Amino acid sequence: MQDGISTNRRGLIIGATHAFTALALAGTAVAETLPKMIVTRDPNCGCCGNWVEHIKAAGFPVDVVQVNDVMPLKARLGVPEALMSCHTAEIGGYVIEGHVPAEAVKRLLIERPKAIGLAVPGMPVGSPGMEVPGQAPQSYEIAIFSADKHHMFARYRGLQQI
Structure with missing residues (x-):
């Protein structure tokens, strides 16, 4: 009887170890295979280019489309x-508007909430692409939005979630 319990316990521990390893490896695979992002921007906007560099540095493959008027796409x-x-x-089926940190985009892609996307309205100093030497980063909110509402997804100061 003692051997039966020991065998079951050993099997449970081995099974749990395999499950944990599989989950850990799956998380690594997701992080390494980020979906391609298509960024549409005005060719004369320097901060847009800086934000694209931030996104690329975080591991996202990016295609950039330059247009003189981005408003029709936004609408x-x-x-x-x-x-x-x-x-x-x-x-990944979402819209990212403005200077959203790459980490927030990754969180969105992992959690997959029902929403149109994320937005950082305006151009807060210190947000990705809006760094200003000698100026402290502002606190700003990232909104998650759908067709009829929006609410706070996260709050950041610079690249740090607060």
């Missing part, structure tokens, strides 16, 4: 006027 994708910023990105 077609359902970005609320109050949340608009200077560039718009599409990734």
